[in-house]
Amino acid sequence: MAGNMAAALFVVLGLALLPVEGLDMGLGSIQTSVEEAGSKIRLICVLNETATKITGHRWIKANEVLMEDTLPDPTTVYEMDAANKTGDYSCLFLPEPAVRAELSLSKSPKVKAVKKSEGANEGDSITLACKSESFPRVTHWTWYKKADTGDQEIVNGTQDRFFVNNTESDSEARSKLHIKNLDRNSDGGKYVCNGSTSSGSGSAVIVLHVRSRLAALWPFLGIVAEVLILVTIIFAYEKCQKPEVVVEDDDAGATPLKSSGQHMNNEDKSVRQRNPI
Ligand SMILES: *[C@@H]1O[C@H](CO)[C@@H](O)[C@H](O)[C@H]1NC(C)=O
Ligand SMILES: *[C@@H]1O[C@H](CO)[C@@H](O)[C@H](O)[C@H]1NC(C)=O
Numbered sequence: 001m002a003g004n005m006a007a008a009l010f011v012v013l014g015l016a017l018l019p020v021e022g023l024d025m026g027l028g029s030i031q032t033s034v035e036e037a038g039s040k041i042r043l044i045c046v047l048n049e050t051a052t053k054i055t056g057h058r059w060i061k062a063n064e065v066l067m068e069d070t071l072p073d074p075t076t077v078y079e080m081d082a083a084n085k086t087g088d089y090s091c092l093f094l095p096e097p098a099v100r101a102e103l104s105l106s107k108s109p110k111v112k113a114v115k116k117s118e119g120a121n122e123g124d125s126i127t128l129a130c131k132s133e134s135f136p137r138v139t140h141w142t143w144y145k146k147a148d149t150g151d152q153e154i155v156n157g158t159q160d161r162f163f164v165n166n167t168e169s170d171s172e173a174r175s176k177l178h179i180k181n182l183d184r185n186s187d188g189g190k191y192v193c194n195g196s197t198s199s200g201s202g203s204a205v206i207v208l209h210v211r212s213r214l215a216a217l218w219p220f221l222g223i224v225a226e227v228l229i230l231v232t233i234i235f236a237y238e239k240c241q242k243p244e245v246v247v248e249d250d251d252a253g254a255t256p257l258k259s260s261g262q263h264m265n266n267e268d269k270s271v272r273q274r275n276p277i
Helices: 002-008 213-253 255-259 261-274
Strands: 016-020 030-037 040-047 056-061 064-069 075-081 087-094 099-106 111-113 117-121 126-132 140-145 162-168 173-179 189-197 200-211
Touching: 030 087, 030 099, 040 087, 040 099, 056 075, 064 075, 075 087, 111 189, 117 126, 126 189, 126 200, 140 162, 140 173, 173 189
Parallel strands: 111 200, 117 200
Antiparallel strands: 016 099, 030 040, 040 075, 056 064, 056 087, 087 099, 111 126, 126 173, 140 189, 162 173, 189 200
């Protein structure tokens, strides 16, 4: 049952959960998990087997009792505001001496690249973006460019080409690095966005490819060349085949035209010229 329950839960993004096995006092062991439901966080403890009848549950944080009940269930849930979700929580299964487990929540935010890889032509502009949906919200963003000599922090406004723009919505915090007038030699590479809260940080990497203008032009030039060659071939072909084409047109359905004087004569001539061959 505990397994099914654990499978039905999804562990909160951005929370590093460090479950500590319950002290085994011959009563069984406790499985811990964390579930996010809207703006609420649920901490869950499940006692998987017990020889002693459960007489209640108690939740503790830093020696403060948060909740206590006298229910006999093998599962206990503590719900709280997502905003408070930091620190070490303990669940206890009564009676004393209780079986207990700890849930240590650290709030290092999980940061994701909106797109892990971007490509653009030199001279163009590009926007690299990272986001974080973790609670509490990322409040501070930093961008770096990876280099052999170490990571180079990108300061907003550098070279009048690099601009950072941070936004926050109900569901996420987002940071965008806008790069103008891309340089093929210096701008390609790996960029790192780092988002932090008061107690932790997370980062993601975005790879930027900068193509040369000429490279961007090649497919176009290829098409132009193809079209030119095709047109040349068609012209050459038409030139060789012209007499026959005229006859075919004539046969195909231009019969009424035969009444028009000179035109018809020309055609007749060409037919006559061809027939002996
Ligand atoms: C309870 O959990 C312990 C440790 O995870 C495991 O060894 C034991 O088999 C479990 N018992 C049941 C009935 O699932
Ligand atoms: C970066 O600079 C631009 C203007 O130069 C400004 O609008 C923007 O808010 C700045 N971003 C940050 C993160 O300070």
